[in-house]
Amino acid sequence: HQMEKDADFYMFYFKTEWCPFNKEHNKAQCVYAHNWQDFRRKPNIFNYCCSTVCPNWKAGTFISKYHEGCAQMASCPYSHGWKEQEYHPLFYRT
Numbered sequence: 284h285q286m287e288k289d290a291d292f293y294m295f296y297f298k299t300e301w302c303p304f305n306k307e308h309n310k311a312q313c314v315y316a317h318n319w320q321d322f323r324r325k326p327n328i329f330n331y332c333c334s335t336v337c338p339n340w341k342a343g344t345f346i347s348k349y350h351e352g353c354a355q356m357a358s359c360p361y362s363h364g365w366k367e368q369e370y371h372p373l374f375y376r377t
Contacts (some may be wrong), residue, residue: 333371
């Protein structure tokens with residue numbers, strides 16, 4: 284959370300780690316993930332496409348366990364939600 288908030292930060296780190304803060308805070312402004320809809324796979328580790336959202340991803344519903352959103356989980360070749368799509372290095376700021 285103390286890293287410089289540049290383009291590399293948003294492409295590779297933003298919402299890719301679970302929030303370490305135990306106290307109540309502004310989750311909308313927090314750079315960490317708080318639920319599975321908020322979480323992003325690291326695009327430099329996981330190979331997923333930025334242009335296509337997963338047809339199985341349950342957008343608009345609360346996902347309590349990752350496999351509930353998509354059975355392929357981290358191995359899925361598609362973006363899981365708009366954050367993975369929007370902040371993917373092949374798409375972000377292009």
